[in-house]
């Protein structure tokens with residue numbers, strides 16, 4: 043493993059996470075990928091060790107750590123060859139409850155999420171006909187006889203089959219009746235086992251990565267009134283509040299991927315002999331690897347900046363978005379170099395390169411696509427005219 047990187051802080055935390063990950067070697071993740079299965083034993087071990095409760099305050103049974111430490115946990119999972127995407131939702135989805143839930147909701151949910159008794163790994167925002175244009179969502183929740191009745195459809199909703207609860211964004215006031223398009227949406231806690239008995243159908247979407255994700259159909263799904271989080275009509279703002287932590291943690295996962303690819307390709311380039319010398323002696327091989335390493339290090343600087351601001355409760359939307367953009371791009375460049383310089387072996391499943399290559403590619407599209415980050419920076423940081 044490369045020693046001189048910007049990821050050499052929090053040594054005890056890194057060592058502890060690495061020790062846990064060592065029980066789940068590459069073969070484990072390869073087999074799970076081949077079987078399109080869920081890494082249940084790995085996620086259970088992480089939960090039991092308390093790592094997924096890093097951001098939950100101690101009074102609710104969590105570890106009360108900062109985003110910097112939480113990001114180290116996610117980074118190390120990916121740096122060890124795993125895929126934190128299987129469980130990262132459990133770490134950050136609860137932030138919405140923590141910031142906007144009532145005291146009763148926090149006391150009911152957070153200790154159970156911290157212990158792993160309840161999994162809150164899913165958040166349902168995206169819809170098939172509206173895509174990134176979230177304020178146009180059509181899923182509605184209407185209050186009737188003391189309950190909310192939900193109708194509509196969602197797409198790409200991850201980890202539903204490995205969650206007990208899901209956060210749902212739905213329109214509670216029609217778009218035509220609100221002053222600002224970002225108003226009139228609300229968020230709810232959905233009990234997934236109960237919902238699937240009456241009103242919610244789940245259809246898995248086979249996809250490029252072993253990432254459990256689904257289409258959801260709501261037909262007169264009834265949700266108890268007390269499952270509304272925060273104020274009615276303010277849900278979009280609440281969801282946005284949580285995205286900065288999510289983006290920063292995913293940036294850390296990409297950075298973990300980036301180091302994994304660079305470790306792998308430098309080892310391989312030192313050992314692989316062609317034309318009577320190691321391929322890594324050729325500058326044509328060295329330069330793309332060196333370039334990818336520089337980009338991962340640069341992305342890491344922005345990730346630490348984002349964590350520092352978040353942990354100081356300072357505004358950090360720009361840094362979270364920029365960290366996610368830089369890290370997803372850097373890990374993809376590292377993935378390309380790693381695949382390229384493994385030659386044909388890069389395509390062999392037993393090297394794990396093709397699996398990690400697929401996994402890291404996702405992060406230029408989800409949870410927010412690169413173009414939408416450019417758009418955010420152009421409008422909100424550079425003050426350019428709003429384009430949509």
Ligand SMILES: Cc1cc2nc3c(=O)[nH]c(=O)nc-3n(C[C@H](O)[C@H](O)[C@H](O)COP(=O)(O)OP(=O)(O)OC[C@H]3O[C@@H](n4cnc5c(N)ncnc54)[C@H](O)[C@@H]3O)c2cc1C
Pocket residue numbers: 164165166167168172173174175197198199200201249253255404407408409410411412413414417430
């Ligand atoms: C594996 C996976 C898991 C996911 N998990 C979840 C989940 O758990 N919960 C959830 O709610 N969502 C989830 N998503 C959805 C994800 O957040 C969206 O796919 C992503 O935000 C892009 O939205 P879209 O697919 O609707 O693309 P669209 O909005 O249709 O956009 C398509 C392309 O056009 C570009 N584009 C669109 N508008 C503009 C513009 N104005 N200017 C420039 N370019 C533009 C986009 O950048 C994008 O590249 C997941 C997606 C995947 C693939």
